[in-house]
Amino acid sequence: MVVIKNVIWLFQVAVLYVLTLAFAVLPACLVYPTGRFVGRLGGVIIPKRRRIAVDNISKALPTMMKRPGWNCPLLTPEEIARVMFCHLGMSFVEVCRLYHGRSKDVMQRVEVRGTEYLEAARARGKGVVILTGHCGNWELAALALARHFDTPMSVVARRQDNPYLNKIVEKVRLRYGNLIIYKNSAIRNMLSVIRKNGVIGLLIDQAVFPENGALVNFLGRTAWASKVPVLLARKSGTAVVPAFIHREEDRHIIDIYPELVFSSDASDQGVAADVATYSQAIENFIVQHPVDWYWVHRRWKRAGELVAD
Numbered sequence: 001m002v003v004i005k006n007v008i009w010l011f012q013v014a015v016l017y018v019l020t021l022a023f024a025v026l027p028a029c030l031v032y033p034t035g036r037f038v039g040r041l042g043g044v045i046i047p048k049r050r051r052i053a054v055d056n057i058s059k060a061l062p063t064m065m066k067r068p069g070w071n072c073p074l075l076t077p078e079e080i081a082r083v084m085f086c087h088l089g090m091s092f093v094e095v096c097r098l099y100h101g102r103s104k105d106v107m108q109r110v111e112v113r114g115t116e117y118l119e120a121a122r123a124r125g126k127g128v129v130i131l132t133g134h135c136g137n138w139e140l141a142a143l144a145l146a147r148h149f150d151t152p153m154s155v156v157a158r159r160q161d162n163p164y165l166n167k168i169v170e171k172v173r174l175r176y177g178n179l180i181i182y183k184n185s186a187i188r189n190m191l192s193v194i195r196k197n198g199v200i201g202l203l204i205d206q207a208v209f210p211e212n213g214a215l216v217n218f219l220g221r222t223a224w225a226s227k228v229p230v231l232l233a234r235k236s237g238t239a240v241v242p243a244f245i246h247r248e249e250d251r252h253i254i255d256i257y258p259e260l261v262f263s264s265d266a267s268d269q270g271v272a273a274d275v276a277t278y279s280q281a282i283e284n285f286i287v288q289h290p291v292d293w294y295w296v297h298r299r300w301k302r303a304g305e306l307v308a309d
Contacts, residue, residue, distance in 0.1 A: 024100035039089020053295040063220030091137035114256035121239035127194030133205030134294035136245035214272035246292040
């Protein structure tokens with residue numbers, strides 16, 4: 001069984017390598033048309049994920065449309081999901097180019113706004129946690145921020161089940177100077193980075209198990225959100241700074257926001273209130289840029305609601 005599994009893993013990686021190389025050598029003018037096609041195709045050949053996305057959007061849409069930041073011209077869940085899949089396809093093709101060292105045209109399309117907020121947080125000397133989510137091309141965001149500020153970012157990630165695929169993902173991230181913190185020893189390693197006044201990138205918008213999170217109201221529905229950013233800030237005094245990437249036509253915009261202010265209330269209610277504070281920052285981004293968020297994951301699972309299959 002072990003041999004068979006290794007053969008399957010190697011086959012998967014071989015196919016992925018050839019596919020990514022094909023996308024990497026595309027002329028620049030074909031990158032985004034190809035990416036949009038890949039995204040639309042993904043929405044067709046993975047119907048289960050498309051259904052999850054449409055279901056999530058349909059339940060969140062009434063809440064989003066009432067928020068001050070809502071200005072999306074798309075009015076149906078199906079339209080938003082369609083554009084989201086196109087964006088995912090474009091991001092995939094961009095990451096293929098990054099992996100094969102063809103990053104110049106991709107990096108040139110990134111603009112960083114709000115740099116003063118991150119610089120002010122770093123000046124405190126207690127490290128920075130950049131709090132973000134699965135939005136836009138989040139892989140590109142980590143690489144672009146490290147290059148823009150000329151400092152490596154330690155990215156918290158889950159180790160891939162396929163060890164050969166994991167090496168490919170590592171190569172993309174390490175090629176541009178970033179470091180990886182795997183989740184099985186994340187807290188200890190994050191504290192080590194913070195003590196050195198380092199920068200950590202934390203994708204923190206997915207559902208967690210109840211023992212690791214607090215219940216929040218997220219886009220009008222109850223969801224479990226991780227306590228990690230709050231506990232890190234309380235234990236080390238590190239700054240937690242929200243930053244999100246989205247697309248504007250053929251460019252990527254990374255918006256950095258002011259450091260979040262958490263309370264000193266150590267009770268469960270106090271921690272839950274601080275979790276709600278950072279969750280609100282993520283929610284605000286989604287309302288403003290709904291096609292740039294990863295709607296295909298089950299964000300509201302384990303929170304007492306039935307999940308669409």
